[in-house]
Amino acid sequence: MVIDQAFVQKLEERFGEKIIGANLENVDHWIEVAPGGLVEVCRYLKEEPSIAWNYLNAISVVDYLETDPKKAAKVTWKPHLEVVYHLSSIQHKTTGVLKVLLPRWKDNVEGQPPELPSVSGVWTTADWHEREVYDLSGVDFRGHPNLRRILCPEDWVGFPLRKDYQMPLEYHGIRGR
Amino acid sequence: MSSSNRSEIVELDVRTDEMLVNMGPQHPSTHGVLRLVLRTDGEIVSEATPHIGYLHRCAEKIGENLTPRQFVPYTDRMDCLAAMNMNLGWSLTVEKLLDYDLPEKVRHTRVIIAELNRIASHLVGMGTYGLDLGTFSPFLYAFREREKVLDLLEWVCGARLTYSYITPGGVTADLPSDWIGKCKAFLDQFEPQIPDYHTLLTTNAIFIKRTTGIGVLSAEMAIDYGCSGPVLRGSGVDHDLRRDGEPRYTSLYEGYDFEVIVQKDDSYLRDQDYPAVPDEAVLGDCWHRFYVRMLEVIQAIKLIRQGMDFYEKADGDWGKPIKLNAKLPPGEAYLETECPRGQMGFYIVSDGGESIPRRVRARSSCFSNLSVVEPLCRNCLIADIPAMVGSLDIVMGEIDR
Incomplete structure (x- = not known):
C-alpha cells in the first residue's frame, strides 16, 4: 500500500487545503481531494516519476442516501455522493484510491447533477468512464469532450444507480413495472 | 485531357459523398450486440463510433439488493465465456472485505479451474477471430477442444457456462474423485494439437496479410486508454496481475512457475518452440494481440499441470462458503x-x-479495451474493421453489464 502517513503529508504540503483528508484504516487506504483541486492533484500523481499512477482503473460513484426512514434516523452521515478513482502504476505496480465528496444535487435542486471537473485530459480512458458515471449516477463532468449517455438510451430519464431512483412505468410503449 | 478538366469529370462520374454506415448491432463479427457507426468515403472509414449498452442489465444495481453470495450467478452472466474467472474476481473481493483466509486446497482448485476456463475462453477468441476474417475451420477445431473443457467444468459443478462454482469462502464442492486424471488426459491430448492451430492461423499467409500492420496500438496509448490483458501485453507492456497484482490475488499463484507473455527485447520467450514472428508484424498490431493469446494457452496448461500436483499434495478441504446472509463489516x-x-x-x-x-x-476490461476502437479505426478500410474489433476479443455482456 503506497498511501501512508508520509505520502499524505507530502501531498498536503504540496496542495494544502485541496487535500481534505485520508483514511488509513480501511483495507484500501484512500485520500480525499477537494473538487476544485482534483485535476491538479491527478496530474501530479500521474506525472511525478516516483508515483506515476498512469493507469486509471475505474471511476465509481457511491450514493450515500438512506431511503428507509427507520434506518435513516440511525446513520451518522449526511446524504452525499462519493466519486472514487482507482488508480495504479504500470511501472511501480502500485495502486491508490482518490475520493471526492459531492452534494447529491447541484444547489439542492432535485434532478440537477452536481458538477465536478473532468480528468479526461489526464487519462484518456476517463472519457468513457465519466460517461458511464454521468449516465448511471448523475455527475456532470465539466470540461468533458463528449458527455452523453453510454449504456442507457440517449432519451433515458434519471440516473439508475441513485438510491432514490424510480423505475419508469413505461418506455416507448414497453411496460416497466 | 487537360488537368483542369479532370477534377470536373471525376466529380460528375462518381460522386463520392460521405456515407454513414451502420455496422451492427446484429453483425456477426461484432461479437454480440455492438453497433458501430462508420463514416465512410468509398472504402475508407474516416470515423468509427461505437454504441454500446444493448445488453445493459444494470448488474450493479442488482448487486445493491443481494448479498454477496447471491450475486455470484450475476457475475457469471457478465463474461459468459470466462465465468469462473468472474466468480473468482468477485469472491476474492468479498474475501478481501471480510479478511477471510482460505485452505491450501481451495487455492489450487481455484487456480486449476480459472486457468482451465482461460483456455476455453482463448479458444473461443481464436476460433471466432478466424470467423471474423473469413475462415471457418479453426473455429471448428477450437470448439471441439473447448467442448472437452466444458465437459470437465460441467463435471465439477453441473453447469456448462454459468458455473457459480467459485464462491466467497471457497468453492461449492470438491473436485470429483477421478477428475484430476481426466483433466491430465485432456491436457496430454490437447497440448500436442496447438501446433495445428498455429498452422491454421498464426503462420497462415492469408491470416498474416490480414492482421499484420493494422490496428497498431502503441504502449503509451494502450496505458492511456486503460487497456488490459492480451491487448496491453500485445503492445509490449509487461503487466500481468497474476504476477503484479495485489497480494490477495498473487498469493493464489505463489509457488507456481509461469511466464508473462510479452515481447521483450524484440522477442517472445523461448521456453518452447513457438512459430516465429513474421517480418511484417509490428508490435501492437492485431497479429501480436492474437499471438499473445495463443501463447497464454500454453502457459495456462503449464499452470494447470502444476496446480494438479499441488492439489494432490495439499491438505485441508474445499473451503467453507460464507453464509448466504453473512454480515459484512463496514468498509x-x-x-x-x-x-x-x-x-x-x-x-x-x-x-x-x-x-x-x-x-x-x-x-x-472489455469496456476500456473497446474504447480504443475510435482511434484505431480512423482512416482504415472497412474490411479491416472486423479484424481490428475481433483482435480485441470483446464480450458484450461484460461491457454492458
Whole structure:
C-alpha cells in the first residue's frame, strides 16, 4: 500500500487545503481531494516519476442516501455522493484510491447533477468512464469532450444507480413495472 | 485531357459523398450486440463510433439488493465465456472485505479451474477471430477442444457456462474423485494439437496479410486508454496481475512457475518452440494481440499441470462458503484480477451490520479495451474493421453489464 502517513503529508504540503483528508484504516487506504483541486492533484500523481499512477482503473460513484426512514434516523452521515478513482502504476505496480465528496444535487435542486471537473485530459480512458458515471449516477463532468449517455438510451430519464431512483412505468410503449 | 478538366469529370462520374454506415448491432463479427457507426468515403472509414449498452442489465444495481453470495450467478452472466474467472474476481473481493483466509486446497482448485476456463475462453477468441476474417475451420477445431473443457467444468459443478462454482469462502464442492486424471488426459491430448492451430492461423499467409500492420496500438496509448490483458501485453507492456497484482490475488499463484507473455527485447520467450514472428508484424498490431493469446494457452496448461500436483499434495478441504446472509463489516474493498480478456475489477462498499452491500461495482476490461476502437479505426478500410474489433476479443455482456 503506497498511501501512508508520509505520502499524505507530502501531498498536503504540496496542495494544502485541496487535500481534505485520508483514511488509513480501511483495507484500501484512500485520500480525499477537494473538487476544485482534483485535476491538479491527478496530474501530479500521474506525472511525478516516483508515483506515476498512469493507469486509471475505474471511476465509481457511491450514493450515500438512506431511503428507509427507520434506518435513516440511525446513520451518522449526511446524504452525499462519493466519486472514487482507482488508480495504479504500470511501472511501480502500485495502486491508490482518490475520493471526492459531492452534494447529491447541484444547489439542492432535485434532478440537477452536481458538477465536478473532468480528468479526461489526464487519462484518456476517463472519457468513457465519466460517461458511464454521468449516465448511471448523475455527475456532470465539466470540461468533458463528449458527455452523453453510454449504456442507457440517449432519451433515458434519471440516473439508475441513485438510491432514490424510480423505475419508469413505461418506455416507448414497453411496460416497466 | 487537360488537368483542369479532370477534377470536373471525376466529380460528375462518381460522386463520392460521405456515407454513414451502420455496422451492427446484429453483425456477426461484432461479437454480440455492438453497433458501430462508420463514416465512410468509398472504402475508407474516416470515423468509427461505437454504441454500446444493448445488453445493459444494470448488474450493479442488482448487486445493491443481494448479498454477496447471491450475486455470484450475476457475475457469471457478465463474461459468459470466462465465468469462473468472474466468480473468482468477485469472491476474492468479498474475501478481501471480510479478511477471510482460505485452505491450501481451495487455492489450487481455484487456480486449476480459472486457468482451465482461460483456455476455453482463448479458444473461443481464436476460433471466432478466424470467423471474423473469413475462415471457418479453426473455429471448428477450437470448439471441439473447448467442448472437452466444458465437459470437465460441467463435471465439477453441473453447469456448462454459468458455473457459480467459485464462491466467497471457497468453492461449492470438491473436485470429483477421478477428475484430476481426466483433466491430465485432456491436457496430454490437447497440448500436442496447438501446433495445428498455429498452422491454421498464426503462420497462415492469408491470416498474416490480414492482421499484420493494422490496428497498431502503441504502449503509451494502450496505458492511456486503460487497456488490459492480451491487448496491453500485445503492445509490449509487461503487466500481468497474476504476477503484479495485489497480494490477495498473487498469493493464489505463489509457488507456481509461469511466464508473462510479452515481447521483450524484440522477442517472445523461448521456453518452447513457438512459430516465429513474421517480418511484417509490428508490435501492437492485431497479429501480436492474437499471438499473445495463443501463447497464454500454453502457459495456462503449464499452470494447470502444476496446480494438479499441488492439489494432490495439499491438505485441508474445499473451503467453507460464507453464509448466504453473512454480515459484512463496514468498509470497502476493490480488487482486480487477470481475466482472459483483461483486468476485471470488483468494488464492494458496505455500511456494516448488514449482509447487503451499499454499492457493487464491476470494472469491465472489455469496456476500456473497446474504447480504443475510435482511434484505431480512423482512416482504415472497412474490411479491416472486423479484424481490428475481433483482435480485441470483446464480450458484450461484460461491457454492458
